Amino acid sequence: MFKEFCEKAINTLYPDNFTCNFCGDEIFDGDDKATCENCKSNLPFCTGKICKKCGDIINNEATFCEMCKAEEKLFKFNRSVFLYDDKIANAIRDFKFDNAKYWHKCFAGYLFDAYKFYGYNCDVICYVPMHKKRQQMRGYNQSELLATRLGQLLNIPVSYENLVKAKDTKNQVDLNFKQRKENLKDAFEVLNNNEFKNKNILLIDDVYTTGSTLNNCTVALKKAGAKAVYCLTIAHAHQKN
Ligand SMILES: [Zn+2]
Ligand SMILES: [Zn+2]
Numbered sequence: 368m369f370k371e372f373c374e375k376a377i378n379t380l381y382p383d384n385f386t387c388n389f390c391g392d393e394i395f396d397g398d399d400k401a402t403c404e405n406c407k408s409n410l411p412f413c414t415g416k417i418c419k420k421c422g423d424i425i426n427n428e429a430t431f432c433e434m435c436k437a438e439e440k441l442f443k444f445n446r447s448v449f450l451y452d453d454k455i456a457n458a459i460r461d462f463k464f465d466n467a468k469y470w471h472k473c474f475a476g477y478l479f480d481a482y483k484f485y486g487y488n489c490d491v492i493c494y495v496p497m498h499k500k501r502q503q504m505r506g507y508n509q510s511e512l513l514a515t516r517l518g519q520l521l522n523i524p525v526s527y528e529n530l531v532k533a534k535d536t537k538n539q540v541d542l543n544f545k546q547r548k549e550n551l552k553d554a555f556e557v558l559n560n561n562e563f564k565n566k567n568i569l570l571i572d573d574v575y576t577t578g579s580t581l582n583n584c585t586v587a588l589k590k591a592g593a594k595a596v597y598c599l600t601i602a603h604a605h606q607k608n
Contacts, residue, residue: 388473389454399476399520411450413603421578422446423603434606440578441585442596446485447575447603448477455602459573463509471509474601475516478571482521487597489569491562492518492525495584496555498535513601514571523569526562530555530587544577551583557591564592575600 387394387403389410394403402410418425418432422445425432449455462470494510502508511527518525534554539547557563568588572581575598585596 399472401473411452413447413450420444423605440582441589442581442598445575445581445598445600446481447600448481449602451574451602451604459602468512471512471516475513478513478517478599479520481599487569489523489597490566492523492569493530495572495580496530496532498532500535509573510571529558529562530584531558547577547579551579555584555587557587560591563588565594568593568596570596570598572600574602574604576604
């Protein structure tokens, strides 16, 4: 009771959406996304002509980007809310490494919009897992926070600790495309197949770079009997093509 009272009091004193997450300006009718009108109109939304597979923006008439033409991905498609520019990169860095967990509500709000906009229709939500050791070091998995909030908004169950990262891999950032693929091979596995059997899975991650991580998770989910895997990410690191 006392805890509840304290939480209520804190929420009244410091409402979640009092200031814009991006610029710090005051907002009067905030929602989960906590974005002021000015930022909203200037955020780098990943829309317009996009690759049908990975959701990256493309500047020509092709259906697929060069990356997706070169290599088959096993997930049905990915869509990203934003392009990974400096503003979004900073926000995601805070969210991941600075214990700025409050970002999850904002980002999940945008993921919710994208889910509706692109017409996803999934049975269960899954997130890209971290290796146990790394999660203990960071204290939380940002993609799990996003999945949890999105599950609440969509009223879709979230699968926890079933898709796991069994192999403690090197940081993908320092690796080239080929090394990334090798590094992640067999890194993910499913512990209990029943949760995924014949299901359409929504797979959540923060940034889409080469698609290797999402593809490797998809391999594990398909092996467990998933019908199809649909990916949804906050940001897309645009590949020049
Ligand atoms: Zn703002
Ligand atoms: Zn693509």
